[in-house]
Amino acid sequence: MQNDISLETSSKSNILSRFWNHQLVQAFLSDWITLLSTLFLVLVILCAAFAPLVAPYPYEEQQLRLRHLPPLSTGEAKNVMVSPPTTEQRFFLFGTDHLGRDMLTRLIYGGRISISVRALGVVVSGALGLLLGVMAGYYRGIVDDIIMRTVDIFMSVPLLLLALIVLYILGPSFINIIIVFAIARWMLYCRVARGVVMSLREQAFVDAARSIGAKDSRIITHHILPNLITPILTIAALEVPRNILTETTLSFLGFGIQPPDSSWGLMLSQGRDYIVRAWWVVIVPGMAIFLTALSFNLFGVWLRAVSDPLQRWRWLKQTKESKKAGVRGS
Amino acid sequence: MGLLFLAINVLGDPVELLVDEDASEEAIAIIRAKYGLDRPLYVRFADFYVNLATLDFETSLRHRIPARDIVFRMLPNTAMLALVAWGVGIVGVPLGMIAARRPRGMIDRIVNILSFAVISIPEFWLGLVLILVLAVNAGLLPTSGFNGLGPTGWVYLILPCLTLSPRVIGRNAQITRATMIEEMGKQYVSTARAKGLGENKVLYAHVLKNAAISIVTLMGDELAGFMNGATAVEIIFGWPGLGKLLVDAITARDLPVVTASVFVIALMVMGINLLVDLIYTWLDPRVSYS
Numbered sequence: 001m002q003n004d005i006s007l008e009t010s011s012k013s014n015i016l017s018r019f020w021n022h023q024l025v026q027a028f029l030s031d032w033i034t035l036l037s038t039l040f041l042v043l044v045i046l047c048a049a050f051a052p053l054v055a056p057y058p059y060e061e062q063q064l065r066l067r068h069l070p071p072l073s074t075g076e077a078k079n080v081m082v083s084p085p086t087t088e089q090r091f092f093l094f095g096t097d098h099l100g101r102d103m104l105t106r107l108i109y110g111g112r113i114s115i116s117v118r119a120l121g122v123v124v125s126g127a128l129g130l131l132l133g134v135m136a137g138y139y140r141g142i143v144d145d146i147i148m149r150t151v152d153i154f155m156s157v158p159l160l161l162l163a164l165i166v167l168y169i170l171g172p173s174f175i176n177i178i179i180v181f182a183i184a185r186w187m188l189y190c191r192v193a194r195g196v197v198m199s200l201r202e203q204a205f206v207d208a209a210r211s212i213g214a215k216d217s218r219i220i221t222h223h224i225l226p227n228l229i230t231p232i233l234t235i236a237a238l239e240v241p242r243n244i245l246t247e248t249t250l251s252f253l254g255f256g257i258q259p260p261d262s263s264w265g266l267m268l269s270q271g272r273d274y275i276v277r278a279w280w281v282v283i284v285p286g287m288a289i290f291l292t293a294l295s296f297n298l299f300g301v302w303l304r305a306v307s308d309p310l311q312r313w314r315w316l317k318q319t320k321e322s323k324k325a326g327v328r329g330s
Numbered sequence: 331m332g333l334l335f336l337a338i339n340v341l342g343d344p345v346e347l348l349v350d351e352d353a354s355e356e357a358i359a360i361i362r363a364k365y366g367l368d369r370p371l372y373v374r375f376a377d378f379y380v381n382l383a384t385l386d387f388e389t390s391l392r393h394r395i396p397a398r399d400i401v402f403r404m405l406p407n408t409a410m411l412a413l414v415a416w417g418v419g420i421v422g423v424p425l426g427m428i429a430a431r432r433p434r435g436m437i438d439r440i441v442n443i444l445s446f447a448v449i450s451i452p453e454f455w456l457g458l459v460l461i462l463v464l465a466v467n468a469g470l471l472p473t474s475g476f477n478g479l480g481p482t483g484w485v486y487l488i489l490p491c492l493t494l495s496p497r498v499i500g501r502n503a504q505i506t507r508a509t510m511i512e513e514m515g516k517q518y519v520s521t522a523r524a525k526g527l528g529e530n531k532v533l534y535a536h537v538l539k540n541a542a543i544s545i546v547t548l549m550g551d552e553l554a555g556f557m558n559g560a561t562a563v564e565i566i567f568g569w570p571g572l573g574k575l576l577v578d579a580i581t582a583r584d585l586p587v588v589t590a591s592v593f594v595i596a597l598m599v600m601g602i603n604l605l606v607d608l609i610y611t612w613l614d615p616r617v618s619y620s
Contacts, residue, residue: 033443160561161576161595168580168588241450248452249562253577268455275462282462286455293450301446 034302037295044292048112094284097271103284110262111288117174117263118243121181122236128182129189130232134220136190137197148194151187159184159246167255177256181243188239192231200224230307237300241293248289264289397586400575401594407476408571411564412556415491419498419552423545426506431533433511441503448500454562457493461566464489476570490567494560498552505548509541542613550606554599 094103136147154162163180170176200206201224209219250256251265259266264285271281422445429441465471476486513519514537522532561573568574572591579587 161592164561164576164580165588165592245450245452249454252454252562253565254581265452268452268458272458275458276466279462282455282458286452286459289452289455290447290450293452294447297446297450 031302033298037298040291040295041299044111044288044295045115047108048115051108051112094280097267097274097278097281103280106262106267107264107285107288110264110267110285113174113257113261114244114247114263114265114289117177117181117247117257118240120178121185121243121247122239124178124182125185125239126189126232126236129186130193130228132186133190133193134197134224134228137194138201138216138220138224140198144194147190151190154184154187160249163246163250164253164255167250172250172255172258174257174261177247177250180250181246185239185243188235189232192235193228196228196231197224200227234300234304234307237296237303240300241296244289244293244296397584397590400587401572401590404570404572404575404591405594407569408557408560408564408573411487411490411494411560411569411571412553414487415494415560416498416549416553416556418491418495419502420549421495422499422502422504423506425499426503426508427510427533427538429503429507430510430514433514438507441507445500445503445507448496449504451496453493453497454566456496457489457563457566460489460492464492476568486567486569490560490563490569493563493567494556501548501552502545506541506545509544510537513537513540539613543610546606546609546613550602550609554602557595557598557602 094107096102097106132147136144162184166180166183167176170179206219206223209223214222247256247263248265248268251263252269254269257263257266259270267285268282268289271278271285275282425441425445429438432438471489472486510533519532519537522536523529527535557572560569560571561577563569564571564574565577572595576588576591576595578584579591
């Protein structure tokens with residue numbers, strides 16, 4: 001019995017160490033810029049997902065006596081909701097805003113909305129683009145013509161303009177912003193998906209599948225879609241920072257997330273009026289946006305490099321060499 | 331433009347965009363009749379195109395002057411800001427060229443990281459920080475405003491341009507670097523080197539020329555994007571351009587001005603795309619339009 005358990009654990013650790021020693025994992029760990037940006041993204045996403053557990057103080061609570069406290073300061077918060085009012089010593093890592101709310105708490109809750117808007121926006125536009133792109137590339141003919149001309153029309157409309165018009169008509173809300181991203185960004189996925197499908201459908205394995213009597217739906221889901229995952233994921237990773245900046249701009253212009261909800265862009269635009277008195281109300285959310293966008297950009301570029309065999313080989317070689325030379329590669 | 335008409339008239343009732351939420355039924359009916367919105371959809375659609383063709387966008391509901399005049403007054407301001415910021419952005423091309431000379435060299439890494447950093451910054455945030463640092467704390471430049479496009483107005487142009495151009499520089503540097511490195515892996519480069527051409531000649535006479543198509547495409551995109559992408563920056567710096575006009579018109583429910591500015595922006599974007607297509611045929615004679 002005991003023997004069995006030890007055998008099992010040893011085989012587990014064997015798998016783990018094999019994973020650990022795999023060249024991709026090793027190269028990933030020695031590539032400290034990608035590693036840092038990935039860790040940062042994981043941190044931000046975890047914070048957003050578990051906001052009520054992570055956030056130090058209640059999200060809506062206003063303490064007007066504590067307004068515009070600089071970062072790293074402490075203050076006494078009064079709780080008047082209980083019958084003998086209690087006081088509580090609080091520490092504000094990023095200071096407080098114009099209503100005495102903790103910036104860190106606002107940042108965590110704002111990130112929740114900001115990140116879900118971006119992620120859903122990318123998912124919805126990616127799904128729409130993928131569907132239409134596969135249809136255009138697989139069936140060709142008139143379907144292809146109609147879809148690609150529509151892509152051309154949408155491509156000629158600037159993103160922000162389209163977003164403003166749609167939000168002007170539908171009114172700003174969480175769902176509508178996602179609709180905007182879906183309408184405004186599906187074309188890129190569509191073009192790429194169509195291109196890949198067009199070359200795939202001429203390949204021998206698709207002919208083989210057809211010759212044994214597979215239906216179109218089976219060919220698409222079992223033979224073509226798996227080959228599309230990598231290019232689409234890569235575009236998605238690079239689209240996220242773009243959505244971040246657009247969402248921020250929309251919120252800033254007043255067409256994005258509406259109060260009392262909060263997003264990083266909204267925090268920026270609310271802080272704008274107080275920038276001279278309290279620089280942190282603008283700098284802190286701005287840095288959050290900047291670092292998240294930068295991390296997504298770096299991660300996306302890495303993903304693109306790794307998904308291309310030639311580039312992956314170069315990258316592996318480069319990180320190995322820099323390790324040998326004792327230099328930390330970038 | 332047809333898209334805009336359909337969007338306004340089919341997705342939502344245009345009257346709702348004109349009146350307040352708590353307007354009475356009679357008030358809505360009066361406004362509907364006044365702007366001809368009680369006519370059938372196809373009549374209004376035809377009318378819309380006739381108006382576009384004659385550049386007649388009716389009178390602005392807010393300013394009581396033809397919407398066309400307002401838009402044409404704002405157009406040079408936007409064009410000025412866009413051209414200057416875009417012009418500064420060309421600096422990115424030589425930066426990318428220097429970086430591509432020695433891929434994975436020191437300069438290449440610095441340019442690469444910096445360009446990624448620069449394109450990740452939200453533009454209006456950079457604007458706010460620049461106002462805080464250069465205008466409020468150092469007092470070097472005016473915080474915002476506009477004083478004509480002449481010699482007295484240029485001080486107001488500096489901060490908006492400093493805000494807009496880093497992103498363009500970064501993107502230009504990135505695309506130049508990427509395409510140059512890609513081109514350098516091709517066989518004609520080896521041939522050119524083998525016949526004894528100097529490295530400068532190889533890079534600038536052969537590689538750059540072939541990389542130029544991608545660079546021109548991106549630069550065209552950037553310029554087209556500025557036609558409305560500078561909206562947030564225009565608002566922060568109080569620059570009276572098309573982007574600010576459009577947002578103001580949207581918040582003031584000024585439908586004729588919205589239509590007119592969207593039309594002009596779309597026209598500019600189309601013009602730039604056409605120009606880029608023409609430059610293609612000049613750069614690469616294999617591309618032809620029949």
